[in-house]
Amino acid sequence: MPQSTPKAATLLEAAVKYLETELMPTLDGYHRFQTRVTVNVLNTVRRELELRGAQAAAERSRLVAMLGHDGEVESLSVELAEKIRAGTIAIDDPALRAHVRQSLADALAINNPKWMTR
Amino acid sequence: MSSEDFGARVQTAVARHIGAPGTIYDLQRLTGGANKTTWSFDAEVAGTRAQFILQLASPRANDESNPLAGVSPHLIAEEDARLMIAAVKAGVPAPRVRAILQPDDGLGGGYVTERVAGETLATKILREERFAGARASMAKQCGTILAAIHRIPVAEVPFLMKLTPAQHIAAQRRIIEFYGFHSPALELGLKWAEQHAPKNTRHTVVHGDFRAGNFIVGEEGIRLVLDWEIGQSGDPMQDLGWVCVKTWRFGGKKPVGGFGTREDLFEAYEKASGHSVDPAHVRFWEAYGSVRWGIGCFSMGTRGVEEVGIERCAIGRRVEEPLWDFLNLIEGRD
Numbered sequence: 001m002p003q004s005t006p007k008a009a010t011l012l013e014a015a016v017k018y019l020e021t022e023l024m025p026t027l028d029g030y031h032r033f034q035t036r037v038t039v040n041v042l043n044t045v046r047r048e049l050e051l052r053g054a055q056a057a058a059e060r061s062r063l064v065a066m067l068g069h070d071g072e073v074e075s076l077s078v079e080l081a082e083k084i085r086a087g088t089i090a091i092d093d094p095a096l097r098a099h100v101r102q103s104l105a106d107a108l109a110i111n112n113p114k115w116m117t118r
Numbered sequence: 119m120s121s122e123d124f125g126a127r128v129q130t131a132v133a134r135h136i137g138a139p140g141t142i143y144d145l146q147r148l149t150g151g152a153n154k155t156t157w158s159f160d161a162e163v164a165g166t167r168a169q170f171i172l173q174l175a176s177p178r179a180n181d182e183s184n185p186l187a188g189v190s191p192h193l194i195a196e197e198d199a200r201l202m203i204a205a206v207k208a209g210v211p212a213p214r215v216r217a218i219l220q221p222d223d224g225l226g227g228g229y230v231t232e233r234v235a236g237e238t239l240a241t242k243i244l245r246e247e248r249f250a251g252a253r254a255s256m257a258k259q260c261g262t263i264l265a266a267i268h269r270i271p272v273a274e275v276p277f278l279m280k281l282t283p284a285q286h287i288a289a290q291r292r293i294i295e296f297y298g299f300h301s302p303a304l305e306l307g308l309k310w311a312e313q314h315a316p317k318n319t320r321h322t323v324v325h326g327d328f329r330a331g332n333f334i335v336g337e338e339g340i341r342l343v344l345d346w347e348i349g350q351s352g353d354p355m356q357d358l359g360w361v362c363v364k365t366w367r368f369g370g371k372k373p374v375g376g377f378g379t380r381e382d383l384f385e386a387y388e389k390a391s392g393h394s395v396d397p398a399h400v401r402f403w404e405a406y407g408s409v410r411w412g413i414g415c416f417s418m419g420t421r422g423v424e425e426v427g428i429e430r431c432a433i434g435r436r437v438e439e440p441l442w443d444f445l446n447l448i449e450g451r452d
Contacts, residue, residue, distance in 0.1 A: 037432050044435055077302060084305035091309050100303045101445055107438040115439045118369065 012046040047110045055106040062099045127224050128159065128172065135217030136170075136230065137163035154195075154347070158233060169233035170216065173198075174226055186296055190289045191279040191326060191350035195219070195227035201275050201323075201349045202231070208270045210263060211342050236334035236341045240368040243335050244376050252339045257378020259340050260328075260361055261386025267343075268322040268354040268391060275323060281352040283315040287406070290413050299416055303441045307409035310448060314402055319353035320393070326350050328357045329366040330375035358383065358395065359403020364443040364452075365411055401447070408444035412437050 006014075019039050027035055056073050063076035066089075071079070080099075083089040089096055108115050119127075125142050133140030141162040148156040148171075157172040175195045193201065196218050205212035213231035243249045272278070281289065291308055326348035334342040360366070362373050362380065370376015374383045384395040419434010446452045 034428060037429050041428060041432050041435075044432075078300040080302045081300040081305045084302055084309055087309070091306050091313070096302070096306070097445075097449070100306055104303055104438045104442045104445065108442060111435040111438060115442065118364070 009046050009049055012042050012049075016042050016046075044111055047113075051106070051110055055109075059099075059103060059106070062095075062102070066095055066099060124225075128157075129161070131217060131219060131223040131225060132161045132163065132170075132230065134223070135219075136161070143167070154228075169235075171213065171231045171233045172228060173231070174219075174228040186293060189292050189296075191281070191348045193277070193347050193349055195229055197275075197277045198347045198349070199229040201270075201278070201346050204270050204274045204323075205267060205343075205346070207274075208266050210266045210270070211340065212346065213342060213344065234334050234342045236336045238331065238334055238344070240330040240366070240370075240376065243330070243333075244368055244370045248337055249335065252335055252337055253377040255339045256333075256335070257372075257374040257380075257382035258386040260374060260378070261383045261388075262390045263340065263343060264325075264328065264354070264357050264361075265387050265390035267325050267328070267357065268320075270323040272321070272323055272351050275349070275351075278323065278349055278351040280321070281350055283317075283319065283353055283356075283402075283406075284312070286352065286356075287311045287315060290410055293417060294413055297417060297420055299413075301416075301437075303438070303445070304409070304412060304416070307406075307412065307441060307444050310444075311402075311406040311409060315406075316353060316355070316399055316402055319355065319399075321351060322354040324350050324352050324354060324356050326356070327360070329361050329363070330368060330377070331366065353403070354393075355395070355399050356403045356407075358387065358400045359405075360407045362400070362404045363407045363411060363440065365408070365440055405444050405447045408440035408447065411440040412444070415440070 016039050019035055019042075024032060024035050024039075060071075060073040060076065063073065063080060064070055067076055067079060067083075080089070080096075084091065084096070091097075105116065125145055128145065129140045129142045131140075132142065139162055143160040143162075145157060145159040148158050154176055155174050157174070158170075159172065160167050160169055162168075173195065199215045199218045202212045203215050206214055213234070215229055215231050217230040219225050219228045219230075237243055237249070243252065287308060290311075294304060294308070325343065325346065327345050328343065332343065332345040333340045334344065361375055361383070367373070367376035372378050373380050380397065380400070384397065384400070387393075388395055415433050415435075415437040418430045419432075419437070421430065443452070
């Protein structure tokens with residue numbers, strides 16, 4: 001089946017444009033604030049659709065290299081978390097630090113890109 | 119309860135605890151949090167019209183069925199009020215408690231305090247010209263106020279949860295275990311905290327949430343320190359670190375709340391308390407505070423749409439902000 005059009009990102013863009021340029025100017029107080037949050041959430045979803053695929057592939061490669069075996073990105077990440085907790089990977093391990101830094105940067109690129117330049 | 123009925127109960131409580139006739143004007147709900155709701159009202163008491171705040175505990179706060187109840191500090195309304203009374207007595211600009219609600223007031227747990235005018239929104243305090251003078255003095259003021267908070271006799275508030283740094287971290291670990299969070303960044307943060315937790319610290323009253331956003335500010339500076347409900351006792355340096363956590367700078371560039379310098383904070387604290395401040399010790403609490411706020415974001419985002427609504431769901435996506443700040447702090451990149 002061919003992909004439906006417009007693409008999900010385009011639908012989100014249209015929804016955000018309506019909320020921001022048409023609805024928000026008519027609102028104040030509580031509903032203006034909630035609509036601002038809604039716009040931010042929709043933009044987060046749009047960035048996740050755009051970025052997460054490539055991020056997850058790179059994250060999986062880093063995890064495979066650190067843990068020495070293959071697997072799904074989520075389960076590899078849980079395994080790494082457990083190794084940190086158990087102390088079998090030292091928290092000053094350079095590969096671990098680099099992985100965590102990159103993973104946080106990836107998540108911020110989706111959730112709040114401005115945070116890294118504050 | 120209808121709004122007329124609610125207003126009538128508030129009036130009866132005011133007349134009973136503060137003064138007759140207690141006629142209520144402008145009763146307005148200000149905020150509704152997960153743990154409490156805040157109301158503003160005026161009342162006629164002994165011939166004058168006075169301004170008040172009413173705080174009511176939500177029925178589910180401190181619910182015994184909450185599996186995390188008692189894991190980390192959370193005061194019931196009466197304890198919260200008693201802590202503020204002790205704080206005022208020690209010279210802290212805390213809300214002045216005028217009534218602690220009783221069961222037969224029919225309003226649940228809560229208390230009435232005197233309302234003080236001023237600004238709480240940190241972004242306004244950081245940006246508006248009229249607060250320029252306040253900004254210049256607030257870091258020093260924070261130091262002086264914290265010294266006063268840390269002087270409150272622990273014996274006057276025996277209900278406060280006592281936490282050593284290690285117990286503080288253990289409580290956070292229980293929270294992430296309860297929710298089943300498995301994040302390498304979070305584990306790195308907690309492990310770092312376990313390895314660097316200060317030992318043999320002083321033990322004082324700790325406000326627990328002393329930060330920009332919880333101050334009522336006027337053009338001259340901080341008028342009131344709010345939100346005492348996670349008051350606890352433990353290492354006083356916790357409060358000095360928390361007020362520096364980057365999240366609570368609200369986009370401001372300076373380390374103390376976005377408005378001031380650590381030097382001003384520490385100097386004023388040392389002068390007022392007679393205790394020297396080790397910047398590395400405070401830095402531990404700033405770094406660990408960032409991890410703790412990351413866990414706070416995680417918990418808020420995980421509670422489900424029905425309970426928390428879109429704002430709190432969105433906070434769930436802010437987990438990485440403090441964890442990023444934490445990593446920069448421990449790597450000296452802040």
